[in-house]
Amino acid sequence: MTTSEMMTLKTEPFVLNFGPVHPSTHGVYRMRATLDGEVVIDLEPVVGYLHRGIEKLAEERTYGGFIPLTDRLDYISPMSNNLAYCLAVEKLTGIKIPERGEYLRVIMAELQRLANHCVAVGSFLNDAGAYFTPFMYTFREREKIVDLFDMVCGQRLTYNYMRIGGVSQDIPEEFLPALIKVIERLTIFIEEYETLLKENEILLARSKGVGILTREMAIDCGISGPVARASGVNRDLRKADSYSIYDRFEFDVPTCETGDCYDRYRVRIEEMRQSLRILSQAVKDIPGGPVKAEVPHLIRPPVGEAYGHLEAPKGELGFYVVSDNSIAPYRCHIRPTSLINLSALRDMVKGWKVADLIIIFGSIDITMGEVDR
């Protein structure tokens, strides 16, 4: 045994469960990490703790009756789930949506993106250890957005606001003035939030160059959303495959190059600014008129299949609906953005420390409702 062998301590890796109940697994999610000291050697995600079989339930619900269930998928941004399902069924049945309904859908989807990024950025800092302060600030601003949703559809979490053919109800008249105030307040808030954290040395030290996701790996794993755009994949469905009336608004798609945790944080902050731009344009030229097309309660789409997808705050959320001309969908598959974004976690984390594992996982921003369905 040479001296160098003697010198190296005989260490053997041990398996540590970042178990279903853990302060920063964002829901019931387990990671079996094999650690050598502090360094992560291997990581195996274990999912299924929140599996409710929504795809099986969809086969027993009418097309309209399934909408409340889509709220329970990604419960941080239910509006986008409703919208994705309605887009798929409208592509199947070919229903035209009135102008005002389209504008309301865009306003709600962008407000939901702001609310989701508030949660994502807040909890990312929380995993980095800033003891709940950024989390409290972002949740105070998210409260203002959720107040608007509450005014429009009566619930704070399960909105059930979109309907096939438009939106369930028109907005009350005090909605738009409040929305304009929220937009002003949020632009001020983002500037203030930036001074808190943009050049914070410790955050830079903890997240710059950590958990790098290369562009090829992102495309190969089918990653979408802010995580992919942080790695340089310039793919935003609002521009690439623009659905509803997104082609009328001009906004740009923020992307970064290195794809580390700091870039994902920056992309989300920039996306919040772009959403505010879209909202201010939508508020200016929202037309009058009906909000919902004439659609019977029980629709019977023609035999066939359709895949409707949109740029949800977490990535590309799609519904693949197969219909056999009965009142219930024959098969309804949901493209799980969070589950697919997790497939690259193992390669992003190998070689990093336990503290980085938590912050890399936090920067991907997943919700378990969408992973397990």
Place this chain on the structure above:
Amino acid sequence: MKFERYGLGILKGMSVTIRHLFRHPTVTQYPEQWLNISRRSRGNELVWSREKCTGCCTCAKTCPQGAIEIITATNAEDNKYDVEKYCVDTGYCIQCGLCVEACPYDALFMGYSFERAQYRRNDLIQSDDALLESPERPASGYFHPDIAEKLPEQTLLIEKITEKRD
């Protein structure tokens, strides 16, 4: 990673937190101070009006959870249904409001109150007279614009000047 900016970033961040020390907290003391909830709030109970209800069971059909159970008897003279039993299992109900939306005779309302927790599971099953509108079970303005007018204005956090406009 260099320790660039020599700690100025940290000091700027600290200045933000200290400024918050002298601002109003955005907090309401719940049992003492009440917030007005949204006029279209979907409370956790249904409110049913016996006069308007014709027993057509549209609400029972559209309910995705099958929480509404209706038993009707045919009334030969003025060929109408008499609703003998109208029971809602609020344990199953997910407050989606599809029934209120589907009811053609506006006989169904969502509940407006939210402090209606029960201690025993079978208290969740409410039927007939327990469902009627009453002072502690007001009806919400969800899909009923006329009721929404009469309800108090919702307190919005954006209106409450909680922190100084900077």
Place this chain on the structure above:
Amino acid sequence: MTVALSGKDIAVQIEEKFPGSLEDSGKDYLLVKSDSLPVIAEYLKNTDSLNFDYFNFVTAVDYYSYFEVVYRLDSTEHNHSIVLKTRCYDRDVPTVPSLAGVWQGANFQEREVYDLMGIQFEGHPNLKRMFLWDGFPGHPLRKDWNK
């Protein structure tokens, strides 16, 4: 706009490259024989004109007489998409070659289809149940799965 490539002209290209590998090609989908799936997937991914490098999703539909496995592929470069379908008629051990080797994105989703629909993917690195526990009887998303 993402151009959904029509199955017809892609079928012509693939037919002259791999004769006899296609069963049929609809308006926007391509029905492929299951044993020639990996070869076609490799071809679709690597040719420059098509360059389907983005694996969107995979799912399976149970039509009682056969299982239909649906793949949707996108290209980030040309911004066009294609839907591949394969059918397996054997109901008790339906097998389809796995594409986890071609795209890493397929790994988790194929495990999920195996778990809920019961379709075996040969060549999958670690084909285990994704959501349900290992001792779970049967595959719930099948139409004939009794409650």
Place this chain on the structure above:
Amino acid sequence: MTVPEVIINNLPMEATPPDWPGGYWWHWVFFSIVLIGFMLTMVIIAIYIERRGMGRMQSRLGPNRAGPFGVLQMIADVVKVLLKENIVPDKADKLIHWLAPIVAFVPVALLFTVIPFQNGALLADLNIGILFIVAVSSLTTLGVFMAGWGSSNKYSLLGAMRNVAAVVSYEIPLALSIVGTLLVAGTMSLNGIVLAQDIPFILLQPLGFLIFFIAGCAEINRSPFDLMEADSEIVAGFHTEYSGMKFALFYLVEYAEAIAISAIITTLFLGGWRGPLLPPWLWFIGKTLVVFFLMVWTRTTLPRVRIDQLMALAWKFLLPLALINLFITAIQVLAWDDAVNWIAVVINIVVMGVLILIWSKFFKLGWGRIEV
């Protein structure tokens, strides 16, 4: 001669202060009661400041239900924790698990004995006060490691290992930054240092203050260095498996250590009890709470540092700066016979600025990914 006289006659202490009535034993009993009382009330006040201060900084209220303005909340917490069931994991090493909180608590209590409240008002006016502090303050890590090992839980083992690594590497900058003040004050007894502070040493030794504050925070795992019980990573670090009375003791240790370090900072750098109008001991308590609030402030704002960055900060940043600061103070003490003057203050502040600029130019915080 009875035993007590033997002890009294050859005690290394200078004479007890003249105006104190009664002999040595009465002084000892009075001051131990005062210290225990002081520590417990200061911990209660510290927890109150932390929870209310952090609340207000996070635009929420903080506890305000129990008692007026939530003052009795801490007592309610203490009673609750004492009544909680005392769970011991079955595979735990029973004796070590049970002993760990005590071994962690006793050194912290010892720290208070040498801190002067008023001129001469301290339990033991040791003329080697500083050496005593540095020696005793490194004992708590023994208790922490016993807790980590005793509770046979992977998370607490990780937490304990981190604590040992951090304390070992922050002991040296901590000690070196104090030596600067000793040179200027000329004596090691804390009472003497406070008397020597015509200009508060924070102006005379700005770099020393900075290094001591950072090393102190790392030693008691507070603010940006709270890796030992990093709740978002390793659940609650070394005291994951503790509940009931033992958890209360660890909670007490954490806050008592924070108060002890801020008390030491006030005596060494902010001129202890010296202040114009108010009674001296009130000055002392006020300054301690201000320094403690500084710790609460950093804890609210800053994210956590990673373990290898913590080490790199100690060895590559604080240690060299402490040595250079010591070197410059030594030259000043040699050059002027009375080193406590305003020219030295200006020089030292300029030196601090220059050193920080140079060091942060080419200093690399930790290394990233290890090829696995």
